[in-house]
Amino acid sequence: MTTSQPVPTAGRMRAGYLRFEVLRILRNRWFLVFSIAFPVGLYFLIAGPNRDVDNFLGSGLSAPLYYMVGIAAFATMSAMLSTGTRIAIERDDGWNRLLRITPLSPGTYLVAKIATAYLMVLISIALLYASGILLGVRLPAAEWLWMTALMLIGLIPFAALGVFLGHLLKSDAVGAAVGILTGVLAFLGGTWFPLGDGVLYQIGRLLPSYWLVQASHVALGGNGWSAFGWAVVGFWSVLFGVLAARAFLRDTRRT
Amino acid sequence: MRGVDISIAIGETVALLGPNGAGKTTTIDMLLGLSRPDRGEVSLFGGRPEDAVRSGGVGAMLQTGGLIKDLTVREAVGMMASLYPHPMPVDEVLEVAGLQEVAGQRTQKLSGGQTQRARFAVAMAGDPRLLVLDEPTVGLDVEARRAFWLTIRRFTARGKTILFATHYLDEADANADRVILLSKGRVVAEGPPTEIKARVSYRTIRTTLPGVPEAHLAQLPGVTGAQRHGEMVTLTCRDSDSAIRELLRSHPQARDIEITGAGLEEAFVQLTGAGDGAGDPSEADGLREDRLEAA
Numbered sequence: 001m002t003t004s005q006p007v008p009t010a011g012r013m014r015a016g017y018l019r020f021e022v023l024r025i026l027r028n029r030w031f032l033v034f035s036i037a038f039p040v041g042l043y044f045l046i047a048g049p050n051r052d053v054d055n056f057l058g059s060g061l062s063a064p065l066y067y068m069v070g071i072a073a074f075a076t077m078s079a080m081l082s083t084g085t086r087i088a089i090e091r092d093d094g095w096n097r098l099l100r101i102t103p104l105s106p107g108t109y110l111v112a113k114i115a116t117a118y119l120m121v122l123i124s125i126a127l128l129y130a131s132g133i134l135l136g137v138r139l140p141a142a143e144w145l146w147m148t149a150l151m152l153i154g155l156i157p158f159a160a161l162g163v164f165l166g167h168l169l170k171s172d173a174v175g176a177a178v179g180i181l182t183g184v185l186a187f188l189g190g191t192w193f194p195l196g197d198g199v200l201y202q203i204g205r206l207l208p209s210y211w212l213v214q215a216s217h218v219a220l221g222g223n224g225w226s227a228f229g230w231a232v233v234g235f236w237s238v239l240f241g242v243l244a245a246r247a248f249l250r251d252t253r254r255t
Numbered sequence: 256m257r258g259v260d261i262s263i264a265i266g267e268t269v270a271l272l273g274p275n276g277a278g279k280t281t282t283i284d285m286l287l288g289l290s291r292p293d294r295g296e297v298s299l300f301g302g303r304p305e306d307a308v309r310s311g312g313v314g315a316m317l318q319t320g321g322l323i324k325d326l327t328v329r330e331a332v333g334m335m336a337s338l339y340p341h342p343m344p345v346d347e348v349l350e351v352a353g354l355q356e357v358a359g360q361r362t363q364k365l366s367g368g369q370t371q372r373a374r375f376a377v378a379m380a381g382d383p384r385l386l387v388l389d390e391p392t393v394g395l396d397v398e399a400r401r402a403f404w405l406t407i408r409r410f411t412a413r414g415k416t417i418l419f420a421t422h423y424l425d426e427a428d429a430n431a432d433r434v435i436l437l438s439k440g441r442v443v444a445e446g447p448p449t450e451i452k453a454r455v456s457y458r459t460i461r462t463t464l465p466g467v468p469e470a471h472l473a474q475l476p477g478v479t480g481a482q483r484h485g486e487m488v489t490l491t492c493r494d495s496d497s498a499i500r501e502l503l504r505s506h507p508q509a510r511d512i513e514i515t516g517a518g519l520e521e522a523f524v525q526l527t528g529a530g531d532g533a534g535d536p537s538e539a540d541g542l543r544e545d546r547l548e549a550a
Contacts, residue, residue, distance in 0.1 A: 016337025024325040094320020101287045102381065103311045103339045 014108050021116045025086075035082065036124050039075035043131050052134045059194040060220050063215060065139075068132035069147065070191040070218035073130070076121040077209060080158035081178040083117045087166025088174040091251070109235055110248065114215060115158050121155060143218045150215035150224050154233055156207040160240035167247035185209035205229075208236040258342040258377050259442050261435055265384070265417060268411055270431035271420040271449075279420035280318060285545050286418070297547040300384070307385075307541050311339040315381035320402060323364045328373050329358040332380045339381025351409045352376035353402070354408050372406055379410050380496040388409065388419035392426065404430055458495035461513040464488045464506055473500045488501030 017167060025031060050056070050063035059066055090096050125148060129137075139147070161181075165174050186192070188200065189209025195201040204210040211229045218224040225233070259282060263269050288304030292446075293433050299307035308312055324332055329345060336342035349355050352372045357365060365373055371391060379385060382539040390408075392400040407430070411417055421427055427434045428448040434452060436444040444451055465486045466473075472481040478492030492498040495514055502509055506532045 013338050016334065019335040020330060020337070023330065024323070029343075090323075092395060093324075094317060095287065095323055098315065098317055098320060099338075100289060100379075101308050101315050101387075102335065103309050104338045105342065132311040197469050 002229060011110075013104060017108065018112045021042055021112045022119060025116055025120065031082070035075060035079045035120060036127060039124060040127050040131055042134075043071045043128060046071070047132075047135055050224045056137050057194045060099060061216055063212070064132055064139070065137045065216055065219055066136035066194070068128050068135075068137055069151075070213050072125050072128045072151065073154075073189060073212035073215070074182065074186040074191045075124045076155055078156045078178070078182045079120045080117050081158065081165070082156050083113050084106060084164070084166035084169075084174045085171060085178055087113060087163065088169055088171035091166070092143060092171045093245060096251075106248070107159040110163065114163070114218070117159065117162070118152070118155075120159035125151065132208060139219055146177070146224065147215045147218040147250060150218065151212060154208060154212040154215060157233065157236035157240050160211070160237060164240055164244040166248050167251040188214045257546065259437070259440070261442065261445075263416060265416050266414055268419075268430060268432050270427035270434045271418065271437060271471075272422070272424065272434050273420075273421055273437035277437040279437055280389055280438065281440070282547065283315075283317075283387055283420060287313060287387060292547075295547075297546075304462050308396040311341065311381055312384045313386040313387065314378040314381050314385070316389065317377040318389045318393070322370060322374050322377065324363050325361065327359050327361055328365070328376070329352055331362050331373065331441065335377045335380040341382055341384070343382040348376050349498070350379050351379070352406055367393060368395055368463055369404070370401065371395060371399070371403055375403070375410075381460055383415075385416045385418065388417065390420050390422070392421070393424070400426070458492050459515050459518075460490040460492055460495060461499060461511075461515075462490075462502070462509040463511045464509045467506060472502075475505075477501075491525045536546075 047064045047067035050067075053063035055061070056063040056066045087096075094107075100106070129144070162178075165177055169177060185207060186209060188195075188204045189211075190204055190213045191209070195204045195210070205228070211233050212224055214229060215224055248255055259278070261282070263549045271282060273279050281290070285292050285302060286299065288297070288308055289298075291297075297304055300312055304313075307404065318488070319334040323334065326334065330382075332348050333345050336345055337376060349358050352375055354369070354372055354376055355371075357369055362370075362373060375388070375391065376508060378388070390401050391407075393482070407417070419431070431448060433446065434444075434451050435442055435449050447472075451453065463486050467488070469483050469488070471480065472488060472490060475490070475498050477492050477496070477498035478490050479493050481490045490502070499512070
């Protein structure tokens with residue numbers, strides 16, 4: 001098309017808002033250090049010395065692969081939950097209130113926040129994959145893709161949980177909640193070591209973080225997640241989705 | 256809010272004047288659709304505030320926030336402009352707001368006056384028909400306030416409607432076509448500043464006058480109240496001219512006499528006092544409606 005058409009306002013608005021959201025997060029140096037650089041450093045520190053372990057603690061996966069996905073799970077759930085911190089800070093700053101008297105719809109605001117978090121997630125995953133390849137991880141293209149897809153799906157409950165916390169709590173409380181939740185969920189999800197088949201496993205398999213880590217099982221053949229896994233991820237997605245929607249609507253409703 | 260009935264015409268600059276807690280912010284929130292009145296109606300450009308907001312008709316500078324972090328001034332203005340259907344060119348906004356020199360600076364690194372001007376720039380970036388400013392100059396020194404109002408006048412010159420809340424009487428006086436005086440959720444006076452000022456005729460006489468009882472002084476013509484602090488007496492006067500004549504006639508020993516105009520606080524005492532005296536029956540049964548209307 002050579003004729004210039006007027007850009008639809010809603011689309012231009014979304015694009016404009018998203019562009020500045022991304023710009024802001026890329027300017028936030030400490031956020032980048034902690035959510036992107038730190039996990040990569042951690043990965044080399046933990047998986048590096050174990051790069052030749054082929055069957056890591058009976059998981060059937062090599063240590064570099066296990067930790068690549070384990071740490072990616074940790075980094076990405078933390079990036080997702082940090083949406084909550086960013087929403088809470090903007091609420092505290094009064095920025096959300098100001099946005100409510102602009103044509104930007106609250107829904108677009110939310111979509112932009114989640115889209116930005118997913119962008120950070122993709123950067124983080126890509127860097128960890130590159131690091132994994134450096135430590136000898138080799139997978140067929142289809143398995144890389146399916147593993148990534150499972151992680152992106154497995155992050156839905158965390159996206160919703162982040163939004164829920166962001167609209168429920170003040171920014172300082174969200175920061176603490178996100179820190180504790182990430183630590184506990186990563187541990188019980190098997191980020192640091194496979195859970196075996198004891199009590200930890202019985203608890204862990206009920207959590208969405210466990211299935212995030214289990215995305216690496218794509219490499220064992222099959223689909224990575226069992227039907228039970230899909231059900232767990234679905235359950236938490238719906239639960240946190242409903243909680244997030246309620247908190248979001250209560251927060252933005254005109255009283 | 257108790258029975259506020261306000262209408263604002265297109266192109267007007269209106270001041271909402273009142274002490275803290277008078278209901279200025281509540282009024283603004285209702286007008287912007289951020290909250291709803293319990294009873295009554297709010298209309299903006301002839302429709303619901305939500306619709307006016309959605310069509311990009313409103314820009315605002317609220318009391319807190321509004322200046323997003325991690326962006327330069329130019330980007331913050333650009334971000335806001337991108338949300339509106341017919342924004343002002345960013346360069347023009349920066350020029351009107353006098354922010355060209357700091358356009359490349361991060362918003363969190365501005366001085367107090369620059370911050371307020373940047374918040375104003377963000378509010379006008381979308382070129383809204385109505386601009387609402389909630390205490391825009393609070394915390395600024397006299398010089399910065401003056402500069403800020405010069406900026407606002409450059410924007411009103413474009414035929415915009417402005418509603419601003421303030422507790423500075425002089426600010427309302429110098430900048431508003433019309434003043435709405437709020438107190439305890441009610442409109443106690445409304446009109447051009449000159450008219451309002453004429454109604455605020457309270458003056459205070461201070462004098463050193465030992466030995467005369469307060470009750471006696473309170474009886475002087477034009478005096479509405481008397482208070483003693485040691486040898487000092489403070490007389491609150493509705494008609495200070497009559498009061499001072501009578502005071503000097505009956506108590507020629509009075510010395511160190513000082514007559515001052517009323518502060519805003521005293522003006523409110525007078526204006527709200529007059530309202531209570533009238534004894535509005537509809538207020539007593541709590542059935543008053545709020546009606547806000549802009550343009």
